[in-house]
Amino acid sequence: MPVRADYTFASDNTAGICPEAWAGLAAANAGRVPSYGADAWTARLQQHFRKIFATDCDVFLVLNGTAANALALSALCQPFNSIICHDYSHVDTDECGAPELFTGGSKLMALAGPNGKLEPTAVERALRRERGVHFQKPGALSLTQSTEWGTLYTLAEIRALATLAHAHGLAVHMDGARFANAAAALRGRGITPADLTWRAGVDVLCFGGTKSGLHATEAVVFFNRDLARDFDRRVKQAGQLDSKMRFAAAQWDAMLRTGAWLKHAAHANALAQKLAAAFRRHPALRLIAEPEVNGVFVELPPAVFAALESRGWHFYRFIGEHGYRLMCAWDTTDQDVADFAADLAAVMRSAAAPQTGKKKPPAKKPGAR
Numbered sequence: 001m002p003v004r005a006d007y008t009f010a011s012d013n014t015a016g017i018c019p020e021a022w023a024g025l026a027a028a029n030a031g032r033v034p035s036y037g038a039d040a041w042t043a044r045l046q047q048h049f050r051k052i053f054a055t056d057c058d059v060f061l062v063l064n065g066t067a068a069n070a071l072a073l074s075a076l077c078q079p080f081n082s083i084i085c086h087d088y089s090h091v092d093t094d095e096c097g098a099p100e101l102f103t104g105g106s107k108l109m110a111l112a113g114p115n116g117k118l119e120p121t122a123v124e125r126a127l128r129r130e131r132g133v134h135f136q137k138p139g140a141l142s143l144t145q146s147t148e149w150g151t152l153y154t155l156a157e158i159r160a161l162a163t164l165a166h167a168h169g170l171a172v173h174m175d176g177a178r179f180a181n182a183a184a185a186l187r188g189r190g191i192t193p194a195d196l197t198w199r200a201g202v203d204v205l206c207f208g209g210t211k212s213g214l215h216a217t218e219a220v221v222f223f224n225r226d227l228a229r230d231f232d233r234r235v236k237q238a239g240q241l242d243s244k245m246r247f248a249a250a251q252w253d254a255m256l257r258t259g260a261w262l263k264h265a266a267h268a269n270a271l272a273q274k275l276a277a278a279f280r281r282h283p284a285l286r287l288i289a290e291p292e293v294n295g296v297f298v299e300l301p302p303a304v305f306a307a308l309e310s311r312g313w314h315f316y317r318f319i320g321e322h323g324y325r326l327m328c329a330w331d332t333t334d335q336d337v338a339d340f341a342a343d344l345a346a347v348m349r350s351a352a353a354p355q356t357g358k359k360k361p362p363a364k365k366p367g368a369r
């Protein structure tokens, strides 16, 4: 069997740069243009974001999601604050302490919650862990939309959490590395990006560009504009001020002006549904959460995962011992899903077949790995 290395479903950032962003890059590559954001594309950016969110917001571009989150949280918290987040949140599990570093010491309080979502009761319990001056004071609530489990907070859920946070003096941060997927999924229900964010109480959104098809750019969008004070200095101090910012801005310009951000996200979401259907054909396999955006989370027996891997499919274990994550992106095709589904069916057939005449593998030597 030929050995392939297929990263189609490994992550939404194994995909390349989408055609619209590529065209934006090409357009920005024509001649000498003022640096550090003093260009025409960056000038138009605020207008694009204000139109999409139907409000006056302040937008800053940074180079990746970790910096976006860590810097946004640094604008919300003092070193003696804490940040309430989910225990699967990227800020807690995947940023190597960047939020703690850039806030100058804020403590992350990671809480469990079903389907990758925080619940008000758990947040309330955390807020009651008050020990006066001896314990860090909660300063921000961080939500991920769409979540790290491929699920969505409903509008009512965001509102309830944000209301609770504001009542206790906390600011509300939204990690929107996959905000586009959330916006595309909820659009059909008449829910707008404004409804999902500031109208529900979100103070600052980290709007992901990379996972939706751009290269090396994420937008930090402040709806509470008081919190944006001196944010440009935070960006520069963190080494996140892109001197050729026109290339980042031109990608956003192309993506937002054409509506490609929603088109690509809807496409990725739709393919995740098809991929989920391929898993549902096998009653022995269990989806961990109902997929609502562009990821499928499924429990796989070790032998099934190993057999898929040996057929070339690369994707990662994400939840517990046997919970795997498969992501779709703007470039995932029906053929990709069909190929995967065919391999999955073959693997499941051979897993179900009685093992006849097969020799047991020799026992491993003690100490062998």
Ligand SMILES: *Cc1c(COP(=O)(O)O)cnc(C)c1O
Pocket (backbone or CB within 6 Å): 064, 065, 066, 067, 090, 091, 144, 147, 148, 175, 177, 178, 210, 211
């Ligand atoms: C990918 C991702 C980020 C950003 O990660 P970077 O690698 O720093 O760009 C942030 N939050 C979530 C939920 C993500 O999945």
